[in-house]
Amino acid sequence: GSVGKTSTKDFARVALAASRRTWANERSFNNDQGLPTTILNAPDDTEVLVLEMGMRGFGEIARLCAIAGPHIGLVTRVAEAHGDRVGGIEGVARAKAELIESLPPDGIAILNDDDPRVRSMGEGFGGAVVTFGTSSRADVRIVGLAVDDRACATFVLETPWGTTEVRLAVAGRHMAHNAAAALAAVGVVGGDLDAAARALGDVQLSAMRMEVQRAAGGATVLNDAYNANPTSMRAALDALADLPARRRVAILGVMAEITEPEREHRDIRAYAAERGIEVIAVGTDLYGDQPVDHPVERAGPLVEGDAVLVKGSRVAGLERVAAQLLAR
Structure with a gap:
């Protein structure tokens, strides 16, 4: 995604680690050097590998997917980042969609239902699609979003795997979407949703992120x-x-x-x-x-x-x- 990649990766790493042996990129090691390094450094007993992928042009995410061979693809949001390199925001969306296009037939796409450009990436995809967001049609739904006096989000998450309460220790109501995306990943791999939600209450993000x-x-x-x-x-x-x-x-x-x-x-x-x-x-x-x-x-x-x-x-x-x- 254009925004929220590293924060969502940080959330997913902690949430998945509550019930699975998990490995993830350090900081923003999301290019053709950092991603292979992350894979090579993963312990032999790793069950879930969380890989952030970045792009600055067409074909870059497809190339990273050829290296990683992802089973699950998660897209946070499409925004203007690097838009001058791909002809604007529609070009950014096409470049990000390379992740979903690279998934295997039995793959799973986790998509932001509140972003029409991201939601449309599921159209024509042959695998399973799980959406997250605030709308009633989202599979993983953020309900009752509020912020405390530190601007940290609290909300209830309704999912196909049960309902859980989330209290974040990171500033910004937009972090609710990143946390919901991470918990959707927990759900699709069969992890412990409540344990993951509790773990997110202690997450500290990578440096210089909120x-x-x-x-x-x-x-x-x-x-x-x-x-x-x-x-x-x-x-x-x-x-x-x-x-x-x-x-x-x-x-x-x-x-x-x-x-x-x-x-x-x-x-x-x-x-x-x-x-x-x-x-x-x-x-x-x-x-x-x-x-x-x-x-x-x-x-x-x-x-x-x-x-x-x-x-x-x-x-x-x-x-x-x-x-x-x-x-x-």
């Missing part, structure tokens, strides 16, 4: 600096808006490799403004303001009761900004 940390001065720092596209940016801004705070600031870097950069960045600026979030741009004027060289100083005093989001594409390198904030 990390909620406390700065020395008491402010809350939401570090989601690993990468960014319009969909993940909106999700992170929603998480910031869900945090109880006197003041909310978003320090944002460029969203790279999208097809309409000027429009998309201005839309994100407007989205933040609608939620009462101040935006400080770093390294780009696409948000409509002149970028600043010292965003932490530009933010001014940040104290207990304030919340700051740090997010941008990998090229922006905003983890340095997050580190500066934590030291204040």
Whole structure:
């Protein structure tokens, strides 16, 4: 998927490990070097191998599937990430669909029912299709989604294998979809759903993915600096808006490799403004303001009761900004 790959992989690894011997990629080792390395490093007694797959163009996921030979394919969501390389979001969808097209006749596709482009990947697929989402037609259904004062999601998951309650320790209501996808994988392999749901309550994601940390001065720092596209940016801004705070600031870097950069960045600026979030741009004027060289100083005093989001594409390198904030 375009968003949620590593978080879903982290969730799936922990959820499956509650009842199966499981191995998974480290961090975002999802290319033609990291994926084979993950396979080769798997212990001999591994029962379930969780492999994150990334793409930057057509044919890349098909090539990874030729290496891995997956039995189950899970697609999280289609968004604008790398859209400039494949002719836009429809090209992204075609590239992601290579995973489902590569599954064997008895394979299983786990698809996000709330994303029409992902849902359509099941059309014409000869194997079994299991959908997850919030709609009544989803096989694995998120019900009663709410967030606590840390912006962490709680919900009930209704599945063909039973109903279970999920309480996440990771910020962002969008994480409910990633957790639901992981629990769908538990169900299709015959794992223990309740044990998996309990295990998700202790999951810590890979670095720079919705990390909620406390700065020395008491402010809350939401570090989601690993990468960014319009969909993940909106999700992170929603998480910031869900945090109880006197003041909310978003320090944002460029969203790279999208097809309409000027429009998309201005839309994100407007989205933040609608939620009462101040935006400080770093390294780009696409948000409509002149970028600043010292965003932490530009933010001014940040104290207990304030919340700051740090997010941008990998090229922006905003983890340095997050580190500066934590030291204040």
